[in-house]
Amino acid sequence: MTPSPSAGPKRRGGMARRVALWVLFGAGGVFAGVLWMGYVLTESLLQEQVQRTVDAQVYQAGAEVDARLGDAEAAVRELAARLSFRTLGPEEARGALERALEDNPTLYGSCAAFSPASLGRPAAPYLFRRGDGLTYRDLSRGGYDYRNHPWYLLPQGLDQPCWSEPYFDEGGGEVLMTTFGVPFRDAQGRFAGVVTGDVALEWLSDLLRSLSLPPGGVAFLLSGRGKLLAVSVPGLTGTEDLPRMREGKAEDLRRRMVGQDRGTLAAENPRTGEPGRVTFGPLPTNDWSLGVFVPRSALTAVLVPLHRRLALVALGGVLFLAGAALLVARSVVRPVKVLEGAAQELALGHLLVPVPEFPGDDEPARLARALETARKDLLRYLEEQERDAAERARSRTELDLAARIQKGLLPASFPRKEAFAVAGRLEAAREVGGDLYDAFLDDRGFLFLAMGDVAGKGIPAALFMAAVRTGMGVLGRSALSPARILERLNDQFSRDNDTAMFVTLFLARVDPVAGRCVYASAGHPAPVRVTRSGTASLFDVAPALPVGAIPGTVYRDETLELGEEELWVLFTDGVTEAFSPGGELFGVPRLEELLRSQKAASPEEAVDRVVEAVVSFEDGQDPSDDRAVLAVRLKAPDGGTETVERL
Numbered sequence: 001m002t003p004s005p006s007a008g009p010k011r012r013g014g015m016a017r018r019v020a021l022w023v024l025f026g027a028g029g030v031f032a033g034v035l036w037m038g039y040v041l042t043e044s045l046l047q048e049q050v051q052r053t054v055d056a057q058v059y060q061a062g063a064e065v066d067a068r069l070g071d072a073e074a075a076v077r078e079l080a081a082r083l084s085f086r087t088l089g090p091e092e093a094r095g096a097l098e099r100a101l102e103d104n105p106t107l108y109g110s111c112a113a114f115s116p117a118s119l120g121r122p123a124a125p126y127l128f129r130r131g132d133g134l135t136y137r138d139l140s141r142g143g144y145d146y147r148n149h150p151w152y153l154l155p156q157g158l159d160q161p162c163w164s165e166p167y168f169d170e171g172g173g174e175v176l177m178t179t180f181g182v183p184f185r186d187a188q189g190r191f192a193g194v195v196t197g198d199v200a201l202e203w204l205s206d207l208l209r210s211l212s213l214p215p216g217g218v219a220f221l222l223s224g225r226g227k228l229l230a231v232s233v234p235g236l237t238g239t240e241d242l243p244r245m246r247e248g249k250a251e252d253l254r255r256r257m258v259g260q261d262r263g264t265l266a267a268e269n270p271r272t273g274e275p276g277r278v279t280f281g282p283l284p285t286n287d288w289s290l291g292v293f294v295p296r297s298a299l300t301a302v303l304v305p306l307h308r309r310l311a312l313v314a315l316g317g318v319l320f321l322a323g324a325a326l327l328v329a330r331s332v333v334r335p336v337k338v339l340e341g342a343a344q345e346l347a348l349g350h351l352l353v354p355v356p357e358f359p360g361d362d363e364p365a366r367l368a369r370a371l372e373t374a375r376k377d378l379l380r381y382l383e384e385q386e387r388d389a390a391e392r393a394r395s396r397t398e399l400d401l402a403a404r405i406q407k408g409l410l411p412a413s414f415p416r417k418e419a420f421a422v423a424g425r426l427e428a429a430r431e432v433g434g435d436l437y438d439a440f441l442d443d444r445g446f447l448f449l450a451m452g453d454v455a456g457k458g459i460p461a462a463l464f465m466a467a468v469r470t471g472m473g474v475l476g477r478s479a480l481s482p483a484r485i486l487e488r489l490n491d492q493f494s495r496d497n498d499t500a501m502f503v504t505l506f507l508a509r510v511d512p513v514a515g516r517c518v519y520a521s522a523g524h525p526a527p528v529r530v531t532r533s534g535t536a537s538l539f540d541v542a543p544a545l546p547v548g549a550i551p552g553t554v555y556r557d558e559t560l561e562l563g564e565e566e567l568w569v570l571f572t573d574g575v576t577e578a579f580s581p582g583g584e585l586f587g588v589p590r591l592e593e594l595l596r597s598q599k600a601a602s603p604e605e606a607v608d609r610v611v612e613a614v615v616s617f618e619d620g621q622d623p624s625d626d627r628a629v630l631a632v633r634l635k636a637p638d639g640g641t642e643t644v645e646r647l
Contacts, residue, residue, distance in 0.1 A: 224287030
C-alpha cells in the first residue's frame with residue numbers, strides 16, 4: 001500500500017530536518033561569535049602592544065636629540081662664561097673655541113662674533129669640522145656680514161640664549177645646521193658679542209632610520225616653524241608628505257606639532273591613502289617636534305598566522321554547515337532567493353529599496369534585518385560623505401578667496417615717468433603666503449618703494465600682510481622717513497602680538513629730481529643695484545630686527561646718491577633661498593651675476609628673467625616659499641606721469 005502524502009513518517013522526517021537546521025544554525029552562530037570576539041580581542045591587545053612600542057621609540061629618539069642639543073647648550077654657555085667680563089681678543093677666543101670643539105664632539109662648529117662697537121672692528125673667528133680636522137674662518141671677511149643673520153641678531157636683541165631656526169650655513173660650514181647663541185659682555189658689563197655653537201643636522205636622518213619601527217612606519221622631525229628637518233624614509237621632502245589626519249590635511253598635523261601639542265591621532269599615508277596612527281610630541285630642549293606614523297597593516301601584521309588558523313576553522317565550520325544546509329534546502333530556497341535579490345539591489349547601489357521583512361526570529365529573518373541595518377548604515381555613511389565633501393569644498397573656496405584677496409592687495413599699476421619705470425611680480429607657493437611689495441608717488445612727487453615678507457603661511461600670514469600694507473601705505477604718504485615709518489609700524493604690530501608674527505621690510509623713498517634716495521631695512525635682504533657699466537652690488541643696509549618682533553626697536557636711515565642710469569631689483573628670500581633638486585642654494589651671487597647681464601633691460605624684462613632663472617634652477621620642484629620681485633629703472637628725470645599694469 002502506498003502511503004498518502006499526509007502519512008506520519010513523512011511529517012516526522014520534515015520536522016527532523018527543520019530541527020537539525022535550527023541546531024546547526026544556532027551552533028554556527030555561537031561558533032562565529034566566539035571566533036569574532038577572539039579575533040577582535042586579540043587584534044586590540046596586539047595594537048596596544050605595538051602602540052606602546054612606538055611610544056617608547058618616540059621617547060628614545062626625543063631623549064637622544066635632547067641629549068645632543070643639551071650637550072651643545074652646556075658647551076656654549078661655558079664658552080660665554082669664559083669670554084664674559086674679560087678683555088679677550090679674537091685670538092684668545094679662537095683658542096677657547098678650539099678647546100670647546102675638541103672636548104665636545106656634538107658641536108659641528110663654534111663662533112665668537114664680536115660686536116664692532118665693543119672691539120672697534122668686526123671680528124668673528126669661526127672653527128668648524130672638515131674631514132678629520134678643524135677649519136678656521138673669519139666670518140667678518142669675504143662679504144659675509146654676520147651682523148645681518150638671525151643667529152647673531154636674536155641673542156643680541158633678546159639679550160638671552162636662544163636656538164635659531166635650522167638654516168643652510170652659506171658662507172660658513174655650508175651644511176644644514178641649527179645654532180645655539182649666548183650673548184657675552186665685556187669687563188664693563190656692556191654687550192660684547194655672541195658665542196655660538198653649531199649642531200649639524202645630518203645625523204637626524206640616521207637617528208630616525210635607526211628606530212625600531214614597524215614595517216611601513218615613518219618617523220619625522222619638524223622645526224619650530226614647521227620645516228621638515230629629517231625623515232626616516234628617503235624621498236619625502238616637504239610637509240605635504242606628512243601623514244594626513246582623518247579630519248583634515250597634513251597642514252593640520254604640522255600646525256599642531258608647531259604649537260607644541262602632543263598626542264596620538266588617526267591618520268592616513270599621504271601617498272597610498274593607507275590608514276594608520278601618528279604619535280607626536282615636542283622636544284623639551286627646543287621647539288622641535290617628533291612624530292611617528294604607523295600604518296594599520298603594521299599594527300595587524302602579527303595577526304596573519306592567527307587569521308589563517310581561524311580561517312581554516314571557519315572554513316571547516318562552513319563546510320559542515322553547508323552539508324547540513326543541503327538537508328533542508330527546500331525549506332530555505334524561497335527566503336534565500338529573496339535575500340539574494342535584496343543583496344543584489346544593495347550591490348547595484350539601490351539603497352532606497354528596503355529589504356523585505358520575514359516573520360519570526362529565525363535565521364532568514366535575522367539576516368533580512370541585518371541587511372536592512374547595513375542598508376540604512378550605508379545610506380547614512382554616504383550622506384555623511386556628501387556633507388564632508390561639501391565642507392572640504394567650502395574650505396578650499398575660503399583658501400581660493402584668501403588667495404584672490406592677497407593678489408588684490410598688490411598694486412594693480414605702477415607709476416611711470418621718464419625718470420623711472422617700475423615692474424613687479426609675485427609667484428605664490430602652494431598656499432596663501434605673506435610676501436608684499438608696493439610702489440607709488442607721494443604728495444611731494446617722491447617715488448616710494450616697499451618690499452616685505454611675513455613669517456608664516458596661510459590665511460593668518462595673508463591677513464597680517466594686508467594689515468602691514470595698509471599701515472605702510474598710509475605712513476608712506478606722510479613726511480616721515482623710511483626709518484621712522486618702520487618704527488611706527490613696529491610699535492603698532494609688536495604691541496599685543498599674540499600670534500607672534502613678524503615681517504621683514506625694506507622701504508625706500510627716491511627723489512628723482514635731486515637724484516637721492518633715503519632707505520631703511522627691518523631685517524630684509526638688501527636689494528641689488530646694477531649700474532650703467534654693469535656693476536652689481538647689494539645696498540648697504542644696517543642689521544635690524546623684523547617689524548613686530550620687539551617693541552621699541554630703532555631703525556636707521558641710509559642715503560644713496562643716484563648714478564646716471566641704474567637698475568634696482570628688490571626681492572624676498574623665496575628667490576635667493578630656492579633649492580635645486582641636488583640641494584644647491586640659488587644664493588645672492590647667482591642673482592648678482594644674472595642681473596649684470598640685464599644692465600640695459602627694462603624693469604619688466606628684469607623681473608621676467610629673475611623669475612624664469614629661479615624656476616629653471618628648481619627644475620620642476622614645487623616652490624617652498626613665495627617669491628616677490630620688484631624692479632626699478634632710474635635715469636635722468638623729465639616728463640609727465642603715466643601708469644602701466646603690473647605683470
